[in-house]
Amino acid sequence: MPNFHDFETFDKDLKVKCPYAQDCGGCQLLERPYKDQIEGKKAELLQLLKGANIPLPADIKALSAGASHLRDRLDFSLQDGRLGLYRKDRHEVLDIEVCAQLSPELQSWLTDFRQIQWPFKKGSFRLRIAPHGRRGVWIDLANIDIKTLLDEQNILKKLQAQAFVEIGQRRKVPVWTGAEFKLRDPEHHTWFQSWVGEVPVDLYCQVASFTQPSHKANKLICDVIASWVQKAPSSRVIEFGSGIGNLTFPALSEADSLLACEIDDLSLQGLEHSLNQLPPSLAHLKNRVQIYRGDFQKKLTQDFSDFDLILANPPRSGLMNFLNPLKELSLPQRPEFFIYMSCFPESMTRDLVTLNECDYQIQELYILDQFPQTSHYEVLTLLQRKKA
Structure with missing residues (x-):
């Protein structure tokens, strides 16, 4: 899997040229060398998490598929x-x-x-x-x-x-x-694609559907998710905000079962379609999935003690009341692992405070820079609960 050292391949002074740099509001960091952009994003995230007194791993790693020409x-x-x-x-x-x-x-x-x-x-x-x-x-x-x-x-x-x-x-x-x-x-x-290892999985949706912006960068996301789910072998996974299934499939490659939770009907229809159209080598994964529709930011009916791993990719507002049932469980009843992905670090930080109060600690932390030249970035976090 790619790691931080991939950035050593970038020219430290690399800058992307744009004829609209002086006027366009789309890119905020064009004047900064690409490696400086990455270091700046890592420093911003570090300051945000330290300000919330969240215990951190030894380092924040970074992944990138390139400094430009990524968006599809x-x-x-x-x-x-x-x-x-x-x-x-x-x-x-x-x-x-x-x-x-x-x-x-x-x-x-x-x-x-x-x-x-x-x-x-x-x-x-x-x-x-x-x-x-x-x-x-x-x-x-x-x-x-x-x-x-x-x-x-x-x-x-x-x-x-x-x-x-x-x-x-x-x-x-x-x-x-x-x-x-x-x-x-x-x-x-098929407007997007997920991955199970090196096998692509077509994702069915609409042109207007939410997806990640880049096919190339999304492969890195899927690789990270699969490697983290592998840390909980034979796991039972509950996924919040499954959408059309982009994180569902790399998680399924390692999990025994997965409950996909989503509020949007069209997204769930797309996920069902994708499951029905899996290539023959992956058709068995369909039997590992259950789909549940509901507004999980407000109320969750599932018992978290039935699961070994929680996988969350919430909207900008964060998890909100989704975490309430977790607080009501004793330490041994809580799932051992929690994977959190977010493009809005402010709401993620609020949720990490709650997870820390529930005895979860960050084990690995990645910035995925699929928005080069801008101030935006994706964060992927693996947390593990303390031993009972």
Whole structure:
């Protein structure tokens, strides 16, 4: 598995060039050499955890898939004919033709997408490149503009010749009847990929679904999760915030059973679809999974004493009341291991305080830099409860 020493391969003075560096608000750290960016993120996390008096491991490790060109998913805004990100100095969209954050395939898709002349003043778009190269676009406009787009017809026809199209907050799919466009219910397709060891697992979802931004960086995440679940052999796992199953599958590679907990119906439908479409060599994993739907930030009906490991990838708000049942158990009843993944270290820190009060201590801590040149980063934490 990659480790911190991977950064020794980076030129310490490496900087990514961008023609919009002075104006674009998307990247905050372009002026800093890449290794300095990593050290700065580690120092920020260290200060946050020390400020909360959380006992720390010997070091914070770091993983990266590269300093640029990682993203296979792009969210851009449209404003008065300009397509891009908001400027640093004012709430105005900066027109962007090229972006060093994008994979070559996604950059090519953006270049083609920009040829379309949109008859609307504002809107937002998500562009995707699937693991197998398929293009997708999610169009989010005001309802009146969606109707105009459907009636106009030509733009949608041109887009559908290039990509799979979804429209609106409900992720509807436009279908040409021969005379007009009608909107059909959301469809599940392979827009992302998880891993069981070196075997890729297609994840079914929508273009608009939440996923990690990079196929390449996500492989590193899956490797870390699998290695940590391996520390609890024959484990019974409960996963909070399973989504479409990105962490579910690497965990399943090592676990005896897994209860996947999620509130979003479309995500759970995607997970079920992915389980049903597993390659023959992994088909047996389906029998290890149970799926449970509910708002686990508010109330959890499961008994944590039935599990050996908790796997959590919560939203920005953190775990909230999810941890309450843990407090009610005696030390021997609590699961031995807790894996916590977060892109919002502030809420994660609050939860780590609670976990520390429940006698969990950090064993390993990683920063995964899948947002190079920005102030954002992913944190992966392995905790183990004290011995009874």
